[in-house]
Amino acid sequence: MRRWVCPSCTGGVNAPERMHHDDVRRFCLACSKGSTRLVRRACPALEKTSARQADRSAARRVEKAEERKREDAARFEACGVDVRLLSEELWRAFPIGRGRPPALRLRRVQSGAVFGRAYFQRCLISIGVGPSATNPQLSCTVLHELAHIYVGAPMLNGRRAPHGLAFNRALRAAAKRAFAVDLPLGSGRGYDLTRRIERVLIDRAAVVLGAAVPS
Numbered sequence: 001m002r003r004w005v006c007p008s009c010t011g012g013v014n015a016p017e018r019m020h021h022d023d024v025r026r027f028c029l030a031c032s033k034g035s036t037r038l039v040r041r042a043c044p045a046l047e048k049t050s051a052r053q054a055d056r057s058a059a060r061r062v063e064k065a066e067e068r069k070r071e072d073a074a075r076f077e078a079c080g081v082d083v084r085l086l087s088e089e090l091w092r093a094f095p096i097g098r099g100r101p102p103a104l105r106l107r108r109v110q111s112g113a114v115f116g117r118a119y120f121q122r123c124l125i126s127i128g129v130g131p132s133a134t135n136p137q138l139s140c141t142v143l144h145e146l147a148h149i150y151v152g153a154p155m156l157n158g159r160r161a162p163h164g165l166a167f168n169r170a171l172r173a174a175a176k177r178a179f180a181v182d183l184p185l186g187s188g189r190g191y192d193l194t195r196r197i198e199r200v201l202i203d204r205a206a207v208v209l210g211a212a213v214p215s
């Protein structure tokens, strides 16, 4: 049984917590007589409970959101950084990098260091991180894949030339902006420039780009 009280005359009745919505005990008939509408009684105890429940579910929602954020950060964490943020940061090193950064897929691999793949039609880069991955390798691989997205699929004599001159020029300019690594283009073909950039980053020991993931 609960106390149901009229807000106008403060008179009350004892009635169950749950009643039919038109149960007569929900209304103060004395006050209703002087009004064109039924005057509804309130149940302060129930109102307090529902306010508490609302508070509790708001707190739960906040907690859930924070948990999701933590899970999300963990999903994209590698080598002490949030790889998604790293990718967004490195994307800005390309001249058109002010647009939306490519989507990122992060995979854990069982062996090796860092592997990358770019799907320029889907505007997606896929990064595989192995147990021996280091931050400089990761940074260099992400930049390399972003350069693929930026350049697209250049053709040379009717064949795809993914690591051609256009690619290496874009990579060189981006490495200069992102890491202040200013290297000569060299042959401008293949992985040569990528390897040299990576070596400089490894020698520097710690290029921690991207927001550090709180531990």
Ligand SMILES: [Zn+2]
Binding pocket: 006, 007, 008, 009, 010, 011, 028, 029, 030, 031, 032, 039
């Ligand atoms: Zn009343």
Ligand SMILES: [Zn+2]
Binding pocket: 144, 148, 162, 163
């Ligand atoms: Zn490549």
